[in-house]
Amino acid sequence: MPSTSSFLTVYPPDQQRPFTTSSNWVANQAPTTNAVTSGLSADGKVSLYNLSGTVNLIVDVVGYYEPAASGPGGPAGVAGAPGAAGAQGPAGAQGPAGVDGVNGTPAVAVAVAVAVAVTQSG
Helix, strand or coil, X not given: CCCCCEEEEEECCCCCCCCCCCEEECCCCCCEEEEEEEECXXXXXXXXXXXXXXXXXXXXXXXXEEECCCCCECCCXXXXXXXXXXXXXXXXXXXXXXXXXXXHCCCCCCEEEEEEEEEEEC
16 A cells, blocks of 8 residues: 555656646555546657655556547537638547557557556555
8 A cells, every 4th residue: 555645647758747647645545546648759658757755556558549630620600690610620639549559559649548556655
């Protein structure tokens, strides 16, 4: 069981660490698990940040997101108002797809879905 209260943040290592948590735990609590979606760095990696103490983690990649060919259409105007529907939005992510490809995640992936388990901290 964790002996120190802390939190974990999962994020792309080529970006600034966000001020959000991916998993939280308190001292003497049973092991915790959480589903997390994180973007990938340009070279396909994620970083794991633990606030305090040491921690044992189990991280399983359970899926990934690929870029879509196009995004959803923009919002339409108010009914009865002049103007057409908005322009098509930017390409968005699709997924999660099942894991396959080299080392489980293909080169085209833009994000991963992971299961994070905190098993012990000190």
